[in-house]
Amino acid sequence: MNTPRRPEPPPPQGSDGTPSWRPSAGLLAAAVAIVVTAVSYFVMSPDTPSGLPPVAAAQPAPTAWERLATASALPSATEASTSPRMASSPAPPASPMDGVDPTPDLSNYVNRGETPTMHEVITRLQHNHVQSGLAAFSPPGTRPPKIGLAVPEDLVLPPGYVRHHQATDDGQRIEAILMFAPDHRIVDANQQAIEMPKDRVVPPHLAPPGFPIRTITIPPPRAQ
Incomplete structure (x- = not known):
């Protein structure tokens, strides 16, 4: 005996009498799964600074062995304290004591x-x-005074000649003698260069015209 089928309930209607739309359960479940997957991707993905190339952003994190090798290459605290770069900075000079001159006496x-x-x-x-x-100064006796022509104090010397002042080992003043100026050259009547004395002391025959010819006298040492 066949049981009569129950009549299906009429679809819900809106206020205006038209049938209202409801989403199916399958569509809702699919939408929720998509939203959950997208949120999980953005939350769990590592932060990548903007502007970096994709290759740099995709580099894997260093392994434990790589971090250990990097740490072993760094100087330890003892090595850093004795590093040449630290020791290369000069130490501050020691300040002299108050009232004491550090210059050697x-x-x-x-x-x-x-x-x-x-x-x-x-x-x-x-x-x-x-x-x-x-x-x-040179030690006494190692550089004896030069002997030459005495130059009067009020005499004006021509170009190419200079006065040379000296003193004895015990501090006595010696008359100035006549010497050739540095880089000075003299020539003879034929315009030929005359050889200059190595010590540049003017001998009597090379003195300028009209120069008084008189050799200096070295004063004797002072009595002790």
Whole structure:
């Protein structure tokens, strides 16, 4: 005996009497799955700075072995403290004590109780690479005074000639002598160059015309 089928309920209608539309359950499930997949992709993907090339953004993260190798290549704390780059910076100079002159004194080169001669003092200073003060002069007796023509103080010298001033080892003044100026050249009557003395001291026969011919006298050493 056949059971009569129940009549299907009429579709819902809107306020104006037209049938209303409802989405199916399958379409809703598909839409939710798409939204969830898109959100998961943007949340779980690594941040990539804008402007980087796709290759750089797609580089894989370093492995644990790569991070270990990089860390072992870096200097340790002890190596960094003894690195030449750290030691290359010069240390600040030590400041002298208040009221004490750090410049070496003559007493730094003479032992207590010694009474060296001036020759010994200058020689010792120059041996210690001192070039100022007394050490700027030659030791006594090593450079004897030059002997030449005396130049009167009020005499005007012609071009090519100069005065040369000297002093004895004990500080006595010596008369100025006549010397040729540096790079000066003289010629004879035939315009031939005359050989210049190596010490540039003017001999009597090369003195300028009218020059008084008189040789200087070296004063004797002072009595001790």
